Amino acid sequence: MTIQYSQREKSYELYRKGKREGTWDPDEFDLEQDKADWAEFSTDEQHQFLASCSAFYDGEEDVTRTLAPYMMALDTLDDEELPFDTVQEEMFLAQQLYEEAKHTDFFSRYFEEVFQTQDVEPYRAGGYQTQGYSTDDLYGTAEELLTAITGGSQQDLIYTLGEAYLNYMGIVEAQLARGGYLSFDQMIEVKADQMDRTELLPAFQAGIGKIRQDETRHIENGRWVMKQLAQAEPAIVSDVYEPRIETYIQNRLVVEPSTTEQPFAGYDQQSIGRKTKQYLQDTVDYIGIDRFDRVADIDAAIQSMASTD
16 A cells, blocks of 8 residues: 555654654764763662663563564554554554664663673663563563464454553553663762762763654654554453553552662652653553543552552
8 A cells, every 4th residue: 555645644754753863873972981980880889770771771672573563463454444554654663673773782882892791681680670571571462463463353453453552662662661761860860969970971871862762752653553543443442451551550550669779879769650650641641531441540540459459
């Protein structure tokens, strides 16, 4: 199906934006100052920072390796029965796949040249992998998509695709990654204040800034597609979106406060939690708060689940 250039949709406009913003190259960052700065971190501070970076390194590789089935699923759907053009969305995802590979490239280089290791296993404890959600789950999601492509109905495929978008763009990127950025911001700010510096790890911050810029587009597109799928199959909200969000809330937001001592004095985990809750509310609001019942109000849903534990 040809693209009607005069009927460009959200995904196509974000694709065009990505062409303008996504031209950065991980190889172009000068890492010499970062190497010197990293040597000033204590062992405990390095371990905490590496825990977050390892989660990102794992996550970027995982999303790079599991995105292709999303495009295959879109290509299988009956385009005439959907309120959006799957071809334009496939173009956006092709660009996103390239960007995810570039994010993996950035972390691979940074680990090798600044952290001087490619082994993330020792740093996983304390990272996102142990907090109720792992990007390893995306491999299962990809397998479910492939199964639905070959053996499911149109509704089955829409449901599976909707959950895949929610897992990937709605949770991994909009929740885990954005929470990780806030964590980086705090750790670097605290350490810079301690060292009486106005700038710290400049290449890392520049690279993360580019990654955040890319993933802002990914999140915006993902929310838009989830909304389109809810228009095509309204019951997807109660059958797929709400149960998946409830699982995320139960595993990630209704938890006992961490007792792990934080090496960065002044690090405020509660402020990060408040912001990530708002990010989840933003996703619900974008899809359409009137479509939700049990998790329309994220704070109320958290309180309700906490009271039943």
